[in-house]
Amino acid sequence: MIQKTKPAEKLAGTLVMPPDKSISHRAALFAAISDENSIIENYSSAADPQSTLSCLRQLGVSIQKKGNRVEIEGVGRDGFRPPESPLDCGNSGTTMRLLSGIMAGAGIKCKLIGDESLSSRTMKRIIDPLRQMGCDISGRDEEFAPIRIEPHNGLNPLRYPLPIASAQLKSSVLLAGLFGDEPTEVIETVPSRDHTERLLGLKSEPFGTGKIIRSSRSDVLPAQNYEVPGDFSAAAFWLVAGSINSGAELDLVKVGMNPSRTGIYHILEEMGAQFTQSNSAIAGKEPVSDISVKSAQLNPIELDPKLIPNCIDELPVLMVAMCFADGRSVITGAEELRHKETDRLSAMAEILASAGAEIELQKDGMIIHGNPDFTPKPARFKSYHDHRMAMAAAVLSTRSSGSCEVEDAECTSISYPQFWTHLHELTQS
Ligand SMILES: O=C(O)C1=C[C@@H](OP(=O)(O)O)[C@@H](O)[C@H](O)C1
Numbered sequence: 001m002i003q004k005t006k007p008a009e010k011l012a013g014t015l016v017m018p019p020d021k022s023i024s025h026r027a028a029l030f031a032a033i034s035d036e037n038s039i040i041e042n043y044s045s046a047a048d049p050q051s052t053l054s055c056l057r058q059l060g061v062s063i064q065k066k067g068n069r070v071e072i073e074g075v076g077r078d079g080f081r082p083p084e085s086p087l088d089c090g091n092s093g094t095t096m097r098l099l100s101g102i103m104a105g106a107g108i109k110c111k112l113i114g115d116e117s118l119s120s121r122t123m124k125r126i127i128d129p130l131r132q133m134g135c136d137i138s139g140r141d142e143e144f145a146p147i148r149i150e151p152h153n154g155l156n157p158l159r160y161p162l163p164i165a166s167a168q169l170k171s172s173v174l175l176a177g178l179f180g181d182e183p184t185e186v187i188e189t190v191p192s193r194d195h196t197e198r199l200l201g202l203k204s205e206p207f208g209t210g211k212i213i214r215s216s217r218s219d220v221l222p223a224q225n226y227e228v229p230g231d232f233s234a235a236a237f238w239l240v241a242g243s244i245n246s247g248a249e250l251d252l253v254k255v256g257m258n259p260s261r262t263g264i265y266h267i268l269e270e271m272g273a274q275f276t277q278s279n280s281a282i283a284g285k286e287p288v289s290d291i292s293v294k295s296a297q298l299n300p301i302e303l304d305p306k307l308i309p310n311c312i313d314e315l316p317v318l319m320v321a322m323c324f325a326d327g328r329s330v331i332t333g334a335e336e337l338r339h340k341e342t343d344r345l346s347a348m349a350e351i352l353a354s355a356g357a358e359i360e361l362q363k364d365g366m367i368i369h370g371n372p373d374f375t376p377k378p379a380r381f382k383s384y385h386d387h388r389m390a391m392a393a394a395v396l397s398t399r400s401s402g403s404c405e406v407e408d409a410e411c412t413s414i415s416y417p418q419f420w421t422h423l424h425e426l427t428q429s
């Protein structure tokens with residue numbers, strides 16, 4: 001589907017953010033391995049978290065859906081039924097990496113598959129440590145899906161300094177560790193999102209400049225009874241859209257504000273963005289707030305590479321914001337973007353360049369020569385079948401001099417099925 005967009009005359013309105021994707025995946029997976037039953041409110045209807053639910057069903061987990069309320073009967077660590085057909089993770093890296101950790105730790109014979117994009121993303125990062133733990137796991141060419149898992153002959157304890165700041169890698173190892181008699185220890189020096197540790201209540205303590213997180217069979221796995229907060233990563237598109245459009249006034253309701261996710265909020269504030277928070281509360285084990293966004297004059301910024309994991313999914317739309325800042329912005333240390341649904345560094349370079357932005361693509365980042373008066377040329381943007389590319393292009397198009405088009409626009413349903421409706425609502429009011 002090709003989505004037409006038009007320049008925003010005045011961006012205004014109130015949006016309830018869709019349920020968080022990262023937390024939805026985890027709520028379902030962790031509910032399944034608990035011995036208790038869980039009721040998860042506000043579960044995401046987006047394609048990726050739905051892939052997690054369908055994989056769990058194939059493993060014999062009973063799941064009842066009533067709208068966005070999902071009831072899951074926990075089967076406990078040892079209750080999975082080996083699936084009769086491959087577990088299809090669709091487009092979802094989180095499903096494949098976290099579920100592999102659980103399946104490999106539990107020693108369930110299975111095969112995990114994904115779509116073309118997921119099948120080209122490296123899984124070596126999880127295969128290596130899971131093998132060191134004694135799991136029997138392999139991939140095509142030792143690196144890619146399909147992933148094959150076989151029963152193992154017992155797990156070894158592993159002390160694992162994370163070689164990449166990746167929450168999916170951290171979670172995969174810790175989840176496998178839940179099946180070991182001796183603790184698995186993961187050492188994290190650059191923080192990434194901490195939903196797994198929070199929602200499972202895993203023990204951690206400071207270690208060197210970072211922390212050490214432990215998991216083992218003696219951890220009691222809690223029921224997951226809570227309402228999933230709104231997706232901060234979805235809100236990020238509106239934080240940027242509201243900031244770059246003059247006269248904009250947006251209210252975003254029930255946004256998850258986990259500090260390990262909100263990097264772009266603080267980066268944009270440092271650039272001069274005008275945000276205010278209200279109704280701050282705790283939903284389950286996660287902080288939430290409403291956020292008001294007003295248009296602002298943005299200054300350029302040189303990003304500290306240590307902040308990258310804290311805004312990894314928001315970097316594409318941050319690049320859009322940087323195009324409207326008054327001067328030279330620099331992103332470095334972001335090579336991880338090349339391992340997402342598409343190579344997001346190259347894809348964003350093409351999207352921004354096709355709109356006439358002045359950018360320099362680097363191996364691990366981008367230099368953006370911004371200008372508050374930048375007017376993107378009307379263009380037909382490729383989405384590269386990547387939801388975040390499609391949404392970043394749409395935000396860019398709100399400042400264009402004419403109508404634009406976004407190709408394969410339906411891919412936004414991977415994380416944010418309501419995105420085009422929300423954009424339409426904001427540009428109508
Ligand atoms: O753990 C998670 O839920 C996620 C972690 C991040 O991936 P990496 O761990 O590969 O950085 C992020 O890009 C992805 O959208 C969701």
Ligand SMILES: C=C(OP(=O)(O)O)C(=O)O
Pocket residue numbers: 048091092093094095313340341388415
């Ligand atoms: C990279 C993403 O997700 P995943 O790794 O789960 O496919 C994302 O949502 O931007």
